[in-house]
Amino acid sequence: MGTGSDMAKLRLGDNEYDLPIRVGTEGNRAIDIAKLFAMTGHIALDDGFANTGSIMSTICYIDGEQGILRYRGYPVEEVAEQCEFTEAAYLLIFGELPNGEQLEAFRGNIRRHTLLHEGMKAIFAGFPPYAHPMAILSAVVGALAIYEKEFGDPGNPQQRLLAMHRMLAKMPTIAAFSYKQSVGQPFVYPQNDLTYCQNFLNMMFAVPSEKYKIDPDFAEALNLLLILHADHGQNCSTSTVRMVGSSNVNLFSSISAGIYALWGTLHGGANEACINMLENIAADGRNLGKYIDKAKDPDDPFRLVGFGHRIYKNYDPRATMCKAVCNRLVKRFAGQDPLFDLAQELEEVALSDPYFIERKLYPNVDFYSGIIYRIMGIPKDMFTVLFCLGRLPGWIAHWREMHLSPDKRIHRPRQLYTGHTKRSVVPLIKR
Numbered sequence: 128m129g130t131g132s133d134m135a136k137l138r139l140g141d142n143e144y145d146l147p148i149r150v151g152t153e154g155n156r157a158i159d160i161a162k163l164f165a166m167t168g169h170i171a172l173d174d175g176f177a178n179t180g181s182i183m184s185t186i187c188y189i190d191g192e193q194g195i196l197r198y199r200g201y202p203v204e205e206v207a208e209q210c211e212f213t214e215a216a217y218l219l220i221f222g223e224l225p226n227g228e229q230l231e232a233f234r235g236n237i238r239r240h241t242l243l244h245e246g247m248k249a250i251f252a253g254f255p256p257y258a259h260p261m262a263i264l265s266a267v268v269g270a271l272a273i274y275e276k277e278f279g280d281p282g283n284p285q286q287r288l289l290a291m292h293r294m295l296a297k298m299p300t301i302a303a304f305s306y307k308q309s310v311g312q313p314f315v316y317p318q319n320d321l322t323y324c325q326n327f328l329n330m331m332f333a334v335p336s337e338k339y340k341i342d343p344d345f346a347e348a349l350n351l352l353l354i355l356h357a358d359h360g361q362n363c364s365t366s367t368v369r370m371v372g373s374s375n376v377n378l379f380s381s382i383s384a385g386i387y388a389l390w391g392t393l394h395g396g397a398n399e400a401c402i403n404m405l406e407n408i409a410a411d412g413r414n415l416g417k418y419i420d421k422a423k424d425p426d427d428p429f430r431l432v433g434f435g436h437r438i439y440k441n442y443d444p445r446a447t448m449c450k451a452v453c454n455r456l457v458k459r460f461a462g463q464d465p466l467f468d469l470a471q472e473l474e475e476v477a478l479s480d481p482y483f484i485e486r487k488l489y490p491n492v493d494f495y496s497g498i499i500y501r502i503m504g505i506p507k508d509m510f511t512v513l514f515c516l517g518r519l520p521g522w523i524a525h526w527r528e529m530h531l532s533p534d535k536r537i538h539r540p541r542q543l544y545t546g547h548t549k550r551s552v553v554p555l556i557k558r
Contacts (some may be wrong), residue, residue, distance in 0.1 A: 139167055153188055170541045181366065181538070186219060186524050187358045196444050198358060199223070207354045207448055212323050213237065215354045216295060216520035220527060240296035241317035241326070243304070244274045251308045260512050261390045263305040269383035271297065279377035281530050290378040291523050298519050299323065302512045303330030309508070324349040327516070332504065344459070345503045348452050349513075352496055355445040356514055358521030364388040364395065368522045369529050373538040378526055385522050386515050392432075395514040398497035399507050401433040405466050405473070413469060415476050423482045433494030434477060435486070442489045449495035456502045470498050 134145040135158045144166050147159040157180045160171050173179045188197045196203040199218055206215050210224070217225045217233050225233060250270055254263050271293070272279060278290040304314050307330075315330045324346045333339035359365070367388035372381035389395035408418055421429040457467045474490055477483045500510050529535055 137163075137167070139169070142167075149183070151183075153190070164541070170543065172543050176361075176366075176540075181361060182369065182529070184360075184525065184528060185222065186528060187360045187521070189360050194442050194444050196359070203355060203444055204448060207351050210354065212350050212353045212357075212517075213295075215357050216523075219358055219520045219524040220291065236292040237296045237323070238319040240293045241300055241319060243297060243300055247274060248314070251304055251314075254308060256309065256311060258309060260302070260305040260309050260509055261386065261396075261515075263308060264302055264512055264515060265383045265386040265390075267301045267305070268294075268298070268379055268386060271379035272377050272383075275379060276377075279379075281372065281375055281377065281526075287378070287527065287530065291527065294378055294382060294523060295519060298516055299327040300330065302509075302516055303327060305512065306331055306506070306509055322346065322350075324353065331509075342503075344456065348456065348499055348503065351448065351452055352499060352513065353517035355448060355492060356496075356517030358518070358524065362394065363391070364518065365522060365525050369525050370538045372526045372529055373535070375537075378523070381526055382519070382522055385518075389515055389518065390511055395511045395518070397432055397491075397493040398500070398514065399510040401493055401497045402466070402501060402507050402510070404432045405469055408473070409465060409469055413472075415469075415473055418473075419476055419480060423480075431473075431477065431488070433497070434483065434490055435488040443491045445492040446490050446495055449492055449499065450490070453495045453499050453502075456499060460502055464501065466501065467498060470494070 133148045135148055137144045137146055144163075146163070149157045149159050151157070164170050171179070186199065188200070189195065198206050198215065199222055201218070201224075206218065210218070213234050214225060214230060217230065247267065247270065250267055251263065254266075275290065275293055278286045278293065280286045281290075300317050307314050313335055315333045315335070317326050318329060319326070321329060321341075325341050328341050328346060328349065329339060361369075364385040368381045368385040371384040372378070392400045408415065411417070418429065418431070421427045422431045457471075460467070474494070477488070477490075483489075496514075497507075497510055500513060501507075505513060
């Protein structure tokens, strides 16, 4: 990160203030307002942090206008095509692609921690059968702070490293156990001779009474999706992990908070919401025109889920890759699910409509990922769990980067108070 020689000028009344301009490695620029309040008595108001840079980071670069996403400088397309998920995780967390020895050591550190403490089974058993897997996932990940308490000091480099290994190792096990609990099936223990994605699919779908054969196309598709979801800058859940972690709480509690942030339909829950939308359209006679018109009506709350993105004003590069995988799987399973054809029809109609073209409302990663998960047999309420599994390396990378920063301090946004001015309490008898 370079520091530009230019200064921004701020005029308030008769006073003028200089604010430093910071220049990133890709030429992106920011006005540093860290001392704004101290200098002027004013704060910057930016509802929803839409134009606020909360940190300086070396992990992920996004150019929404050009449709660019890079992990540590590498285009996400290249990482997804050439790397296995644990390679991408190593890249995000430690900053460089591993060599063969480093990758094998990293994988070994993950494999030896895949099992959960047997006492944690009681936590799963305590949830009712209708519990959403995301709720179970966050609660059990939070419980790791109890079972892994000896690795809870984020200021201790050795504890920090072990916590990261254990979090990566145990998340697939917890995710699969969450599903098994929700459907009343026995837990399937991890098999450490399988790859990260193969292991998860086996724990999800195998049962003790028969042998499960892992579909290589599904393992490949899952590997791609996890990498494409691995990081995306300061999104809601990543910002949550950083916010919570800034208090010096342990990694497991920080990740638990991030899981809850991701659950919302405006964030990671959008892929599940997309399938729900397609099912509703199918149940309504596949009347696409009706729903396209509803989406264009400013007085109608309906929105086409899976179209548009707050950052991307071009085609989401992740969506391009998802679409290719989706098309391959749809061809293989053609005729088995009417929602596949409906999704393709909806995309064609929307992309030919001037309303969507002018507003640059392209299909995003959620539109295709939900369809791919459905083809793989992943139930809807597990879609966001898979998103968590993919986003985990990014969360860990940002948590680690924050704790390595010499400028780290607890996050504490300010607010503009718009409530009552001072008033006196009226005694209860007079109210």
